[in-house]
Amino acid sequence: MKSADVAGKAMPPPSCQIEADAAGAAGQAKAGAPAKAVARARAAVTAAIQRGAPRTIDRMAQDVAQGLRSYLLRPQPVRVWFIEVPVQHAATVSGYAPATRAAGAAGSSGTTGTTGTAKSSSTSSKGEWAFLDDPKLSIEDKLFMFMKLVMKKSNDELEEKMKAFKAGKTSGTTGSSGSSGTSQAKKSSGGLFGILKKAFPPLAALEKVIPALPDLVNKVATQLGPQLLGALMIPLGAPWAAPLVQKAASQLLPGALAAIDKAIDGGSSSASSSTASGSSGSSSGVSKENDERMQLMEIERMVQKTNQMFATISNVLKATHDAAMTAVNNIR
Amino acid sequence: MITMEEMAKGRTLAEAMGMTAELGCSVARLAGAELEAGRLDTAEAILEGLAIANPRDPMPWAMLAQVARRQGKVWAAYLCAEAAARLAPEDLQIKLVHAEALLGIPEEAARGREELGALAGAGGAAGERARALLQALGP
Numbered sequence: 001m002k003s004a005d006v007a008g009k010a011m012p013p014p015s016c017q018i019e020a021d022a023a024g025a026a027g028q029a030k031a032g033a034p035a036k037a038v039a040r041a042r043a044a045v046t047a048a049i050q051r052g053a054p055r056t057i058d059r060m061a062q063d064v065a066q067g068l069r070s071y072l073l074r075p076q077p078v079r080v081w082f083i084e085v086p087v088q089h090a091a092t093v094s095g096y097a098p099a100t101r102a103a104g105a106a107g108s109s110g111t112t113g114t115t116g117t118a119k120s121s122s123t124s125s126k127g128e129w130a131f132l133d134d135p136k137l138s139i140e141d142k143l144f145m146f147m148k149l150v151m152k153k154s155n156d157e158l159e160e161k162m163k164a165f166k167a168g169k170t171s172g173t174t175g176s177s178g179s180s181g182t183s184q185a186k187k188s189s190g191g192l193f194g195i196l197k198k199a200f201p202p203l204a205a206l207e208k209v210i211p212a213l214p215d216l217v218n219k220v221a222t223q224l225g226p227q228l229l230g231a232l233m234i235p236l237g238a239p240w241a242a243p244l245v246q247k248a249a250s251q252l253l254p255g256a257l258a259a260i261d262k263a264i265d266g267g268s269s270s271a272s273s274s275t276a277s278g279s280s281g282s283s284s285g286v287s288k289e290n291d292e293r294m295q296l297m298e299i300e301r302m303v304q305k306t307n308q309m310f311a312t313i314s315n316v317l318k319a320t321h322d323a324a325m326t327a328v329n330n331i332r
Numbered sequence: 333m334i335t336m337e338e339m340a341k342g343r344t345l346a347e348a349m350g351m352t353a354e355l356g357c358s359v360a361r362l363a364g365a366e367l368e369a370g371r372l373d374t375a376e377a378i379l380e381g382l383a384i385a386n387p388r389d390p391m392p393w394a395m396l397a398q399v400a401r402r403q404g405k406v407w408a409a410y411l412c413a414e415a416a417a418r419l420a421p422e423d424l425q426i427k428l429v430h431a432e433a434l435l436g437i438p439e440e441a442a443r444g445r446e447e448l449g450a451l452a453g454a455g456g457a458a459g460e461r462a463r464a465l466l467q468a469l470g471p
Contacts, residue, residue: 139358
């Protein structure tokens, strides 16, 4: 074999053709047609072997291999489905404040303990929440202003609640719902699952099928927080169990589970009137104090959770702003 | 402020705070963007707050189910999906979330497949996703 042949210069037309084929095959492989590219590369290799151009074949094979490798190792588009909040969702869902008189709802429905907020919000409710209807404001601006206003209101209300608590006014507002409190530290038989089983009798049948269910439920209690677990009872059709489950999950008091068991056993009829159970008699000074403390801690936890949500939104907004500023700085 | 007892009677924290449905949807969309970006912890924090603010809104529950499933908390995902399904039993997206949550639990996977099968005939993204899942699961 001639050296010129080895270099691929003796037969320029076929060599160029082979290289063009090789490049084409590699390109096809990159473009996403591997079968076609392989067939074309195979034909080119056969032609190159027949013509006797080993270096060209070698280079072409490397090109094809690289092309195929890049095709096979290309980043795969991962199609992940996420739920989308439909546009008309806001019009159908309940439980939110009416859009027209958003702040008024806070004062109008709060008959027991929020008289102070009613006084403060009734004077400037329109002005305070007008930004929500302002078409000139972006969603970020609205979120920021909303956060600021709600945080202020929450702090004011919490402060008032603390003052009322200090003055001893809170005892008559809620009727000390869980006041069947006994100080016996008896361990509950089924834990949170036992309570859920009483709330949802079908769970008892499910327990026979899945023996590990009680453990799983107790694990779920740790995975979801006590507040979320309490709130979960509302859509699951047992709103009356919400405070009980929350207390059970948080395990604030040693005898909480026993008290809840007792409350459910003795007072399943009190589904809608947890306040009526307050007259169960055994409201000693200690249990009353515990109830008040639990109520206060409950409020505090809810406020913390809300604050956490707003802090998170705030961080997201800050990150968005920083990203935009980075782009602006790069332009400069 | 509002206590859990008041919430059990039907009042929500969102009402007490004057939080409108539009704002709730905006917050849910923000959480959805976080979820899509893979920041599960951030999405979870937002959605937990939203679910507590208004437990009657099915969207945060459904989205929480998706977050929990991605975190490997299959039972938590199931509970949240169940809550969403009870609030909006006719919503195709929520039906799909419920079926996916069931698929994550070995004992309930068959029921999940049944629900997927019922969804496969539906149109839209949910139906398409259900068909794709059924195809991926095989016979």
